[in-house]
Amino acid sequence: MATCDPFGIVSRCRKVMESPTHVFLVAEKIPVAAERLRDLEIREPYWDEKVHYLGEEGKLLAYVFIVDTLNFYFWSFKGQEKWTIHHNGKTYDGYLALALAIKRAFSSGIPIWDPKFLKDIPPHLFFSLLEGKGYLSLIHRRYQNILELGAKTCEKFGGKFENIIEAAKGSAIKFVKIMVRNFESFNDSARY
Numbered sequence: 001m002a003t004c005d006p007f008g009i010v011s012r013c014r015k016v017m018e019s020p021t022h023v024f025l026v027a028e029k030i031p032v033a034a035e036r037l038r039d040l041e042i043r044e045p046y047w048d049e050k051v052h053y054l055g056e057e058g059k060l061l062a063y064v065f066i067v068d069t070l071n072f073y074f075w076s077f078k079g080q081e082k083w084t085i086h087h088n089g090k091t092y093d094g095y096l097a098l099a100l101a102i103k104r105a106f107s108s109g110i111p112i113w114d115p116k117f118l119k120d121i122p123p124h125l126f127f128s129l130l131e132g133k134g135y136l137s138l139i140h141r142r143y144q145n146i147l148e149l150g151a152k153t154c155e156k157f158g159g160k161f162e163n164i165i166e167a168a169k170g171s172a173i174k175f176v177k178i179m180v181r182n183f184e185s186f187n188d189s190a191r192y
Helices: 009-018 027-039 057-070 094-108 123-129 139-157 161-167 172-182
Strands: 084-087 090-093
Touching (some): 057 094, 057 139, 057 161, 084 094, 161 172
Antiparallel strands (some): 084 090
């Protein structure tokens, strides 16, 4: 029997949902919001070639895994300059700067698409791939995450990102569970 809460998110958030301080849901408005969402013309997200890697399928899959592993917390601490990358007359920050930095790494020929290389990438090389202007918060955590991505992919999935996808057997729910179970950086949870 299918469940409406396959990850236990609703059950774990119940206490927060039942005693909000600043935000709350008006139950009667939920069906109206659902109808509006249903009626929206939702399109495939735009993949901007200026900042995203487009290339052979295997490398593209690696690119997505790497960017997703590193895509978190781009805020600067008070008094620190925000991390940016300047490219072709334009300045990028946050996710777009990250996507561009990884695209540049792929284009440079450094084999970061290979989990065997990722699991042992030297810190100075990794940090140089994300070089930009300003301060990139939690860069050492990002380094640990990329080492984990390489190591666990080698250890549990034969060193191939494709094997992670295949292990999910076409199920998005199985895929998320695989990622959360096998990669600590994707197990983004907290107790309330």
